[in-house]
Amino acid sequence: MDAILLQILNGLDKGGAYALIALGLTIIFGTLGVVNFAHGALFMLGAFCAVAFKALLTMQKISIDPTQMTAWGTPMEIRVPYVEAWFGDFGATLLDYSVPLSILIAIPVMLLLGIVMERGLIRFFYRRPHADQILVTFGLAIVLQEIIRSFFGANPIPLPAPEAAMGMIDFGAALGFDAGSVVYPAWRLLYFLFSLAIVGAVLAFLQFTSFGMVVRAGMADRETVGLLGIDIDRRFTIVFGLAAVVAGLAGVMYTPILSPDYHMGMDFLVLSFVVVVVGGMGSLSGAVVAGFTLGILQSFASMNEVKAIFPGIDQIIIYLIAVGILLVRPRGLMGRKGVMEH
Amino acid sequence: MGNQAMNKSDLILLGAFVLVVLFAPQLxxxxxxxxxxxxxxxxxxGIFALGFNILFGLTGYLSFGHxxxxxxxxxxxxxxxxxxxMxxxxxxxFAILFGGLFAAAIGFISLRRTGIYFSILTLAFAQMSYNLAYSVLTPITNGETGLQLAQSDPRLIDMMFGRDYGAVLPPSDLFGIEMTGYSGYxxxxxxxxxxxxxxxxxxxSPFGLMLRGLKSNQNRMAYTGLNIRPYALSAFIISGMYAGLAGGLLAxxxxxxxxxxxxxxxxxxVVLMTILGGAGTLLGPVIGATFIKYFENIFSAFNDGILNQVFDFLPDTAREIMVSISSLFVGEGWNLTLGALFMLxxxxxxxxxxxxxxxxxxxxGKLFRGGGGDGKSPKSAPAE
Structure with missing residues (x-):
């Protein structure tokens, strides 16, 4: 029982990332009717917002201290990050919390990027066939990831979580098992809660604000909303920006779990597409449910007991499920009729 | 209908193609x-892209798992x-056979869906095969190292004919002609x-016409009483066999x-090669494949030194700027060029x-005939 609980917990953070990316993908499907293969790249760009922010914070002031000598007999260089030199302890705290703080720059950056992307490229593809949309966004994804590679190199860049969230949380005793049987890293739990909060915020935004109402009306019948004198295109542009922000934030917060490298976006993109397909294209709740479910199933499949029966199942379980779902329920778990059927 | 003689323009096209391919080393x-x-x-x-084109160019099914x-x-x-x-x-x-069998299995399932779903299904299958090749199937694929020849390989048929390659790893040879250099080409x-x-x-062929029909209107074809699935599946298998052949040649x-x-x-x-040349055209895929492999070869070899020579005619500052911009696109950055080309x-x-x-x-033509044109709008030319 405790082993099962542990696997569920293990699946939650990955499931959270899938759910957030898939949510953005499915929003873009639903509103703009565009298949965005560059969405994984947005996730990756978010992660690199955190990298860039950290790099900005750790710009160092190098001074030479003639009184101290290194082991080689040269004067010792003292390297102090500017933030620490200027703000002292507060600067050190800033550095420690660089990952969550980079959300602050990730939001405007990703919003801007999303809007530029939609206005500059995607909108010319509304009337083109889906194959063209896939191809052009695939090209864009390659371009984005290669640009990142040329700036930050090909190696993964580790970013630590804040020290307060580095520890482990022991659920064992609290839930009535042996102490130490269900131990879970605090940051992963935090990531799960964070993804829940973002999902809740996006759904609430679409459900309870008048902006969201117009967007939902536009998803149902774009033409009529336009006839009512509402500039639906502009709202959809903002929705695209929003989806970019969601993917970006998912990437920012994921950095302590997986050191970002330039092709992380592609890896997540394929899986997120599968998540969207399983959940049903254009269905928001479907994407979220499928994201968490597949994350948890994947972590179950990587248990040694399961792998002993079906070797390699952890590598392919998600794809197997997707194939099964597409054949049995072609619209996905919660797909709506008439979305992306032509 | 199936056996009618080839018409004149096709014969010319084929002849020209043969000449270009045979004299490629000189050309x-x-x-x-x-x-x-x-x-x-x-x-x-070129073979790989030709096969992909039979699926994508004719039927419009965009496979992302070829x-x-x-x-x-x-x-x-x-x-x-x-x-x-050897x-x-x-x-x-064997390469063609297994490529075809594999395509039959994947196509049988994937072709139940169309459009974007088809693309994602093929993508999922390809990723699945890739992941399996890296993990569980290591006994067959030798995982990350890649499958290699070894001196201790049995090579049963060669043994039967008493061929012993001794202590060196043999190159593959066609009845004594080694598959290296120009004979390989x-x-x-x-x-x-x-x-x-x-x-x-x-x-x-009429079969090709059916495949084009699949692309332009599947419903209409189905309503005229045709079962469309076998046509799409055959196209998928044929293109899988082309891909298997290409893979075999690589080996x-x-x-x-x-x-x-x-x-x-x-x-x-391979998608890029096909659309770059022109999907649905006969020559397009080969041209696209040649274009990409040629520029890959050139661009990957570039470095800052060569770039400096190229922009030597510019004043220093301008040269430095040009070099730093263009160095993004060459050498290791070839993929960036590829992506940008894709988008363009x-x-x-x-x-x-x-x-x-x-x-x-x-x-x-318009220029010479004073704006008259030849009555063919360019848009009617590519794949319908």
């Missing part, structure tokens, strides 16, 4: 591509070398010509098969280079 020499290693790549990827068949072809060819013989012919038979070239001929026949020219050949970026590359082609020239040529021809 490509002036642009620095007249050596067999590169020409082989042109031919092999690299899986290429990989399967390579693996089966190398296994054939290891177990049976002769390339049985290796190719001409082997690939002959197969490329055969593949081109087959693809031409498919394009002109013949260099007996090493790695899983990275199956990655989805590799699938993306899809945005501005969806019909590919073939359409570009036609557009230029039309506008030049």
């Amino acid at each position: 490509f020499a002036p642009i620095g591509a007249g050596y067999p290693d590169l020409l082989q790549k042109f031919a092999i990827y 690299a899986a068949f290429l990989g399967v072809g390579s693996y089966s060819a190398v296994w054939c070398f290891k177990l049976l013989s 002769n390339p012919l049985p290796a190719l038979v 001409y082997f690939c070239a002959v197969l490329l010509i055969v593949c081109f001929f087959l693809s031409l026949r498919i394009f002109r 013949i020219t260099d007996p090493l098969a790695g899983a990275e050949r199956m990655q989805w970026t590799a699938s993306g590359e 082609i899809v945005i501005f020239l969806p019909g590919g280079l073939i359409e570009g040529v036609k557009r230029i021809r039309t506008s030049v």
Whole structure:
């Protein structure tokens, strides 16, 4: 029982990332009717917002201290990050919390990027066939990831979580098992809660604000909303920006779990597409449910007991499920009729 | 209908194609591509793209998992070398066979859906094969190292004929002709010509017409009482066999098969080759494959030193700026060029280079005939 609980917990953070990316993908499907293969790249760009922010914070002031000598007999260089030199302890705290703080720059950056992307490229593809949309966004994804590679190199860049969230949380005793049987890293739990909060915020935004109402009306019948004198295109542009922000934030917060490298976006993109397909294209709740479910199933499949029966199942379980779902329920778990059927 | 003689323009096209392929070493020499290693790549990827075009160009089904068949072809060819013989012919038979079987299995499931769902299904299958090749199937694929020949391989048929390669790793040879250098190229070239001929026949056959019908209106075809599934599946299997053949040839020219050949970026590359040349056109895929492999070869070799020479005519500051900008796109940055090219082609020239040529021809024609044109709008030219 405790082993099962542990696997569920293990699946939650990955499931959270899938759910957030898939949510953005499915929003873009639903509103703009565009298949965005560059969405994984947005996730990756978010992660690199955190990298860039950290790099900005750790710009160092190098001074030479003639009184101290290194082991080689040269004067010792003292390297102090500017933030620490200027703000002292507060600067050190800033550095420690660089990952969550980079959300602050990730939001405007990703919003801007999303809007530029939609206005500059995607909108010319509304009337083109889906194959063209896939191809052009695939090209864009390659371009984005290669640009990142040329700036930050090909190696993964580790970013630590804040020290307060580095520890482990022991659920064992609290839930009535042996102490130490269900131990879970605090940051992963935090990531799960964070993804829940973002999902809740996006759904609430679409459900309870008048902006969201117009967007939902536009998803149902774009033409009529336009006839009512509402500039639906502009709202959809903002929705695209929003989806970019969601993917970006998912990437920012994921950095302590997986050191970002330039092709992380592609890896997540394929899986997120599968998540969207399983959940049903254009269905928001479907994407979220499928994201968490597949994350948890994947972590179950990587248990040694399961792998002993079906070797390699952890590598392919998600794809197997997707194939099964597409054949049995072609619209996905919660797909709506008439979305992306032509 | 099936056996009517080829019409004149097709014969001319085929003849010209044969001439260009056979004299490629001389023709490509002036642009620095007249050596067999590169020409082989042109031919092999040309075959790959020709096959992809039979699926995508004719039926409109966009498969994002074709690299899986290429990989399967390579693996089966190398296994054939290891177990049976270093002769390339049985290796190719196995490569085509397994490519086709694999395509039949994947196509049977994937073709139940159309459009974007089909693309994602094929992508999922290809990723699945790639992941499996890296993990559980390591006994068959040798995982990250890649499948290689070894001296201790049985090579049963070779043994039967008393051929002993001694202590060196043998290259593959066709009854004594080693598949290296120009003989390797001409082997690939002959197969490329055969593949081109087959693809031409498919394009002109009633079967090809059916496939085009699938692309333009599936419902109408179904309502006229045709069962469309077998047509789509045959196209999928044929293109899988082409890919298997290409994979087998890759293994013949260099007996090493790695899983990275199956990655989805590799699938993306063949899509790019096809649309770059012109999807749905006969020559387009070969042109696209040649174009990409040629520039890959050139751009990957560039470095800052060469760039400095190229921009030598500029004043210093301008040169530095140009060098730093263009160095993003060359060497390690070739993928960036590829991605940018991908976008540019899809945005501005969806019909590919073939359409570009036609557009230029039309506008030049207009220029000479005082705006009259030849009555053919460029948009009617590419794949319907």
